[in-house]
Amino acid sequence: MVRMSGVGVSSGRAAGPLVRVAEPLPDPPTTPTPADPDSEATRIRPAAEAVANHLFTRAAGAGSAGRTILETTAAMAMDPALISRAEQQVTEQALPAARAVLEAADTFADALREAGGYLSERIRDVRDVRDRIIAELLGVAPPGVPALEGPSVLLARDLAPADTADLDPELVLALVTEEGGPTSHTAILARSLGIPAVVAVRGILSVDNAVAAVVDGEAGTVEVSDRPVRIEAAEHVTDRAWNGIGTTADGMRVSVLANVGSVTDTQTAVEAAAQGVGLFRTEFCYLAASDEPDVDTQRSAYAEVLTAFTGKPVVVRTLDAGADKPLPFLDSGTEPNPALGVRGVRVSFERTAMLERQLEAIAAAAADSGAEVAVMAPMISTVSEAIWFVERARAAGIRRAGVMVEVPAAALSIREILGAVDFVSIGTNDLAQYVFAADRTLGALAELNDPWQPALLRMIATIGHAGEELGKPVGVCGEAAADPLLARVLVGLGVTSLSMVAASVPAVGSALAGHSLAVYRQAAEEALAAPDPARAREAVHAVLG
Template sequence: MSRLTGVGVSSGRASGPVARVAEALPEPPATPAPEDPAAEAARIRPAADAVAEQLFGRAARVEGDAKAVLETTAAMAADPALISQAEQLVAGRSLPAPRAVHEAANGFADALRAAGGYMAERARDVQDVRDRIVAELLGVTPPGVPELSGPSVLVARDLAPADTADLDPDLVLALVTEEGGPTSHTAILARALGIPAVVAVRGVLAATDAVGASVDGDTGTVEISDQPVTARAAERAAAVEWSGTGTTADGHPVKVLANVGSAADARAAVGTGAQGVGLFRTEFCYLAASDEPSVETQRAAYAEVLTPFAGKPVVVRTLDAGADKPLAFLDMGVEPNPALGVRGVRVSFDRPDVLDRQLEAIAGAAADSGVEVSVMAPMVATADEAAWFAARVRAAGLQRAGVMIEVPAAALSTAEILAAVDFVSIGTNDLAQYVFAADRMTGALAELNDPWQPALLRLLDIVGRAGAELGKPVGVCGEAAADPRLAGVLAGLGVTSLSMGASAVPAVGAALAGHPLAAFRQAAQAALAAPTSARAREAANAVLGG
């Protein structure tokens, strides 16, 4: 038996037989050229439609977050831009249809990776869709999770949402991936299913003789064996019961909200009892657009997402784009280091007209849907930037303006920023990667992006204290909010709302109700004093039990 280490992203211990998730299909060849390019191009749309139909069929059999994931992936498979690009590659370069789909999808995935952050995480989804369409064109079985004959530990390079959206938690004992990080889909899924998971386990795929594994999602260790291992599931918590109102055991309010980026996300969030939306990503309205969408188009698209939350609070983030998230109509050019370049609110300084039109559309959608809307800007670094943004928000007739705390400078200047705006929301995913100079999409650096890192928690403590002193709300809308144990620590640091993927809402709400605020404050202080992320977890557990 050999011992490997990674980053534990979902707690618990389990063991059992190894089931390997099939790797991606080999790169399809660029030859021979089709005899009839028009006929070859005509094969692509039916193949894409067939994949979309399969995914929509799976979506119809599930509910909640799984349904939203499968519907989103199905829509990606049927994306007219992807299909058109592939058809043009057949017609223009005489490529076989599988190769054309492969190259077209890779172009989309590369653009998303260059975008960084949330958009980069969607590159894996595009690759998944690519392989499904290519498999359909070739008439072979697509890669993905095998049919499980019994309880197993799934081992993979990484997992795409559609691979795992309808997994049976009675058959999947644990998840282990060689790539990924604390904010990866695998981490989110494992927490939703309540099964142990360890990501960024370098070398696990090379252990081809492994037939059994023991997984510890708390310590991040994986023991693999070339001998059979008895199946043992992690102890499951009792069914989560949550009142639907975010509050600690002694009645201190902490709103439990959802992150959404589409109408499907919004419907799933309502189904889990989310009290509102803490982060509405508006990029979906722009990504496939060659020209800036009109105010009317934006207004209708936003209203569709907002309407399920009529009468509830919704925080809308303005367009998070720029040179690192290339949109044709912005024409931002090329930058040597786009992650540190003109992105987020910085785009608006040069193109305030784009921001003003988006604010007009948001105001209209809020009126159409009846939500209590607030608006916040991404990538704000200084109090002057915050004040500039707030002035434009209020000029558009919107009453509540806030900003994201994603840049260390903003965290250190929270008091001055809160003097200019009504609230702040901490994007822990981006803040972590900027604090540690560690790309969150790089598996080898996953440990640095662990939200339990004390250095990150100490910045959050600064933000929480400033909010409390000024009497203004402080939210968290990164994946840190989805960890039920960390959620309590965040409340102890002064966070007043937590926003996460819909599937985590009930568990976080129940966890907050499990202890009084004083216990969470004690756990937060213990975590702040710890030297490592592992020790911070242990310190919090020692206070809260478990």
């Protein structure tokens, strides 16, 4: 066997035959020139509609998480701007329809790449939609996961969200990709389905005669074999093992919460018996709006989500937008490095009235729903910024106000910040990329964004210990919280609440009850002392078994 390493993003161990996901279609040629460009252009919209209809059909039979992704991809296929641009390429440049779709989509992808940050993570989605429309125009099968004849390990360069959205966990034993990173759609969905996954396994597609693999999602290793191996499926934690109360074996309470960003996410969180919401992303209310939604519109949208959590805690993040997450009505302009630009709470400094209207809507929705609502601001860097936000939340009548710790400067000022707020929540996805100066969307840098990196854990420990000493809650709402093993380390570092994709709630919640807080503190000390993520995992396994 050939042993290879990547970044484990969904825990579990599985083994079985390898099935390769087909590579994208070759670029369609620029010739022949269509005899009737106007007629050729009319082929594009029906092809896009056919792709969207197929995705909507798949969505109808998928679970809630998969359904959301498939419906979003279907909407992208019908994007009027994409279709119009492609039609224009045909009529003005006399390109064949398939080539026009390629060039139009690549223009959008280039713009997303230049924007960087959150938006660059959507490039894979655009290319997936592009390839599906091109395949429809050419009358060939679209790239993607082939029909599986039995339990298999899927191997791909990368997987689009629509590829993984309706995977059958009874047939898909594990996912392995050469590219991708810890915060990709593939990683998130693999965790939600309970499928082991390892990404950023560089060079794995070049291994000759690979017919089977053994995948360890916790260790981040893949053993590739040129001979068949015994089929082994990962063990799954059932919902019955989770009683809905997060606690260690010695009775310390740890809130096990869900991340939500839509009504669909809310339903999944309720089904998973989440104790509340640790991250309510409010961007859904703004994304399709050409103008800022008024207070009543926001109030109604937020209340629809909050009502499901009457009497339970919900932490609402105020608008996280900027040049890296542009909104039509913000006119953020072009920035050379959007991930380091005017984003998150920094937008509110320039548009304070917009923040005040959102806070008014959140306060009203909280009253309508009966949920125990708190608010937090994203991208806080200084103590004065934290004080500024808390003052406005209090003025809106919101009793509990906190901030996200995503910027290293905030972690270095954590004691002063905790003195000004009611709680903090660590966004490990952004914090990792800022700590390591490593774009989280680049597969080549995926190891640096591994949440098991000891340097990142040491920063979390600084925050957690400050929270313990000052008596202030410290949460984690990044994808790190969705790993049952790492979640217990985080508790040992002083974290008091964990918020994650809803489908991970049962596994994390039940895992917490396995040991006492003292054991988790011991495991955390071992992880902090490790030289790299792999040995941090090994050290924690040695303590927790």
